[in-house]
Amino acid sequence: MDHFHYRNRILHCEDVPVRQLADLYGTPLFVYSKATLLHHLGEIQKAFAEVDPLICYSIKTNGNLHLCRLLSEAGSGFDVTSGGELYRALNAGGSGDKIVFAGVGKTDSEIRYALENDVFLFNVESEAELHNLADVARGVGKAAGAALRVNPDLPPKTHAKTDTSVKGVKFGLDIDTVLDVAKGVVGNPHVRVVGLHMHLGSPILSAKPYQEGVAKGLILIDRLRDMGHPISVLNMGGGFGIHYRKREAQPASAFAEVIVPAVRKAKCRLVLEPGRFIVGNAGILVSRVLFLKESGGKQFLIQDAAMNDLIRPTLYDSFHRIWPAEPPEGLPAPPDDFEAEIPQTLKQDVVGPVCESGDFLAKDRCLPVLKRGDVLATFSAGAYGMAMSSNYNSRPRAAEVLVDGGRHRLIRRRETHEDLIRPELEV
Numbered sequence: 001m002d003h004f005h006y007r008n009r010i011l012h013c014e015d016v017p018v019r020q021l022a023d024l025y026g027t028p029l030f031v032y033s034k035a036t037l038l039h040h041l042g043e044i045q046k047a048f049a050e051v052d053p054l055i056c057y058s059i060k061t062n063g064n065l066h067l068c069r070l071l072s073e074a075g076s077g078f079d080v081t082s083g084g085e086l087y088r089a090l091n092a093g094g095s096g097d098k099i100v101f102a103g104v105g106k107t108d109s110e111i112r113y114a115l116e117n118d119v120f121l122f123n124v125e126s127e128a129e130l131h132n133l134a135d136v137a138r139g140v141g142k143a144a145g146a147a148l149r150v151n152p153d154l155p156p157k158t159h160a161k162t163d164t165s166v167k168g169v170k171f172g173l174d175i176d177t178v179l180d181v182a183k184g185v186v187g188n189p190h191v192r193v194v195g196l197h198m199h200l201g202s203p204i205l206s207a208k209p210y211q212e213g214v215a216k217g218l219i220l221i222d223r224l225r226d227m228g229h230p231i232s233v234l235n236m237g238g239g240f241g242i243h244y245r246k247r248e249a250q251p252a253s254a255f256a257e258v259i260v261p262a263v264r265k266a267k268c269r270l271v272l273e274p275g276r277f278i279v280g281n282a283g284i285l286v287s288r289v290l291f292l293k294e295s296g297g298k299q300f301l302i303q304d305a306a307m308n309d310l311i312r313p314t315l316y317d318s319f320h321r322i323w324p325a326e327p328p329e330g331l332p333a334p335p336d337d338f339e340a341e342i343p344q345t346l347k348q349d350v351v352g353p354v355c356e357s358g359d360f361l362a363k364d365r366c367l368p369v370l371k372r373g374d375v376l377a378t379f380s381a382g383a384y385g386m387a388m389s390s391n392y393n394s395r396p397r398a399a400e401v402l403v404d405g406g407r408h409r410l411i412r413r414r415e416t417h418e419d420l421i422r423p424e425l426e427v
């Protein structure tokens with residue numbers, strides 16, 4: 001479910017025509033739907049309601065303060081992976097008791113910053129980190145709450161670059177060493193191991209890996225309790241997939257079906273860290289056609305968004321649906337299947353202005369023949385879009401707009417040329 005739809009062949013975000021936003025705010029532009037954002041948080045809250053979970057939105061997915069504030073007001077906490085993300089979460093109204101801190105390389109100053117703000121749990125990824133956490137906590141006279149992040153060693157589930165629970169990735173403690181590591185801190189007054197954490201990877205389109213992961217988790221929780229660690233939290237991470245190609249995503253209830261019974265059995269508080277599921281389908285990237293070009297037997301559709309705005313196609317071979325905001329007269333409405341042959345279209349590579357052959361949003365994509373100035377929408381761009389953007393080629397970052405019914409407002413202004421050089425002048 002999302003609120004990007006064609007009404008009389010004109011793409012709207014909620015009640016606002018997307019071309020109007022492009023005219024008003026310029027392109028490239030990220031456009032978000034408030035109703036879609038809150039709907040997806042609500043779907044997870046509803047699906048898991050019977051175990052009253054702590055939902056910690058993974059802020060790395062899209063850290064815009066205005067979006068994060070909406071989520072915080074709707075009851076979400078935050079999953080952070082750096083001091084900068086913690087700063088963002090606190091500025092978005094987050095409070096420490098609803099924040100979990102992940103990452104394999106937390107620095108001492110990040111740990112102190114998190115302790116000062118009484119974050120709920122550190123998700124600990126190695127033995128060295130666990131002891132360092134205890135040392136830093138001792139230094140400031142505190143006890144850190146910790147969840148051991150385990151790598152449950154499951155079969156591959158998604159793109160190799162985003163699979164975090166197969167053997168040989170940097171994340172988590174190996175499942176066969178986690179108990180030995182836990183033994184080393186039994187009774188340590190500065191680190192309380194109260195949770196077990198796993199994040200399986202992303203995006204995951206089936207509940208099966210969660211079923212397998214949680215089963216392994218239950219066994220570990222028993223063993224950790226036997227050892228003397230009062231485990232009261234099970235954190236199953238994020239990773240729930242979304243619609244990129246068509247309607248391929250599972251509803252939150254499919255994941256709840258396998259996770260909730262395990263949480264009940266373990267008598268734990270459930271923590272979830274969804275990112276993509278909440279914001280992914282709530283945003284699109286809007287761009288404008290610059291030129292058409294034929295070269296080497298290929299058709300190129302050159303438009304003004306680039307890999308610096310949305311790097312997922314280049315980085316992960318990701319597929320994003322792309323369609324004009326106002327398809328030319330007599331041409332088909334957006335297809336149900338963007339990967340099928342589409343009548344009255346031409347296979348085109350959708351590329352941007354950046355100086356890399358890897359700068360593309362789509363390859364060999366069936367699209368109508370467009371003309372200069374036409375507006376394009378790249379769908380499902382709310383997650384890992386703006387968050388992974390850069391200034392490569394000294395391109396100012398795009399603006400971001402939030403739509404609420406018939407209203408719209410800027411939630412991040414477009415960067416200027418002056419923004420690009422300011423940190424170099426302030427030295």
Ligand SMILES: *Cc1c(COP(=O)(O)O)cnc(C)c1O
Pocket residue numbers: 058060061079102199201202203237238239240273274275276277383
């Ligand atoms: C990235 C990440 C998430 C969020 O993943 P999504 O697929 O966006 O839900 C959650 N937890 C951890 C530890 C992560 O690294």
